[in-house]
Amino acid sequence: MVPSRLPGRPAHELARLGLVHVPQGRQIIPTLSVEENLIIGASHLPGISKEVIARRLEQEYARFPVLKTRARSSRWIAVGR
Numbered sequence: 001m002v003p004s005r006l007p008g009r010p011a012h013e014l015a016r017l018g019l020v021h022v023p024q025g026r027q028i029i030p031t032l033s034v035e036e037n038l039i040i041g042a043s044h045l046p047g048i049s050k051e052v053i054a055r056r057l058e059q060e061y062a063r064f065p066v067l068k069t070r071a072r073s074s075r076w077i078a079v080g081r
Contacts, residue, residue: 015044035071 006014042053061068
């Protein structure tokens with residue numbers, strides 16, 4: 001459940017709700033693949049298993065097919081995709 005009021009909440013609470021900031025063009029970890037970056041983003045959730053992460057990745061690949069085509073690539077994906 002997402003709270004109706006987000007302003008003023010600590011960053012870790014927002015992240016647990018799934019709201020995150022993705023820096024664009026800063027190459028924070030440029031050597032990681034797209035999939036590795038997604039796994040890092042998911043793995044912070046308390047109690048999440050590798051199986052659940054794998055299932056969620058497949059769900060996101062279905063929603064955003066371009067992710068699947070670039071999953072093993074370390075090239076960035078254009079904003080808006």
